[in-house]
Amino acid sequence: MWYAVWFMNLSDGSVETIGDLSFKGITNDGMVEIGYGIHPQFEGNGYMTEAVEALARWAASQPMVTRVEAETNPENIASQKVLTKAGFVANGDMGKEGSRFTLIVV
Numbered sequence: 001m002w003y004a005v006w007f008m009n010l011s012d013g014s015v016e017t018i019g020d021l022s023f024k025g026i027t028n029d030g031m032v033e034i035g036y037g038i039h040p041q042f043e044g045n046g047y048m049t050e051a052v053e054a055l056a057r058w059a060a061s062q063p064m065v066t067r068v069e070a071e072t073n074p075e076n077i078a079s080q081k082v083l084t085k086a087g088f089v090a091n092g093d094m095g096k097e098g099s100r101f102t103l104i105v106v
Helices: 047-060 077-085
Strands: 003-009 017-026 031-038 067-072 089-094 099-104
Touching: 017 047, 031 047, 047 067, 047 077, 067 077, 077 099
Parallel strands: 031 067
Antiparallel strands: 003 017, 017 031, 067 099, 089 099
16 A cells, blocks of 8 residues: 555546656654655645645554655756645655655644
8 A cells, every 4th residue: 555656637537647656664662754746747735735634644544654754856946836735744764866845643
C-alpha cells in the first residue's frame, strides 16, 4: 500500500494522462513520503494541489502515519506552492531531490 503510483486523468472522460502521484514508502516512525508530477500543459489549473491534498488527507487518516513529507527542487516554485497550499511547511531539511516539506498529522 505504501509503494503505489496513480496516473491522473481529467474527470471529463478523456483518457489522456495529465500527471501522476505516488507513495514512496513509510518509515518505522510513521513518515510517509509522496511524489507527484504534472505535464506542463496542465500546470496552473489547481489539479495537482487538489490531488496532493487528497493523497495527504487519506494518508493522514491512517493510524500508523505520523507525518507526510515531500521533496522539491529549491528552484521549483510551482511545486513549493502546491505543497504549501496543501498544508505542508518547509522543514529545513534537504533530501536527494531538494527541500523537504512536512504535513504534521494530528
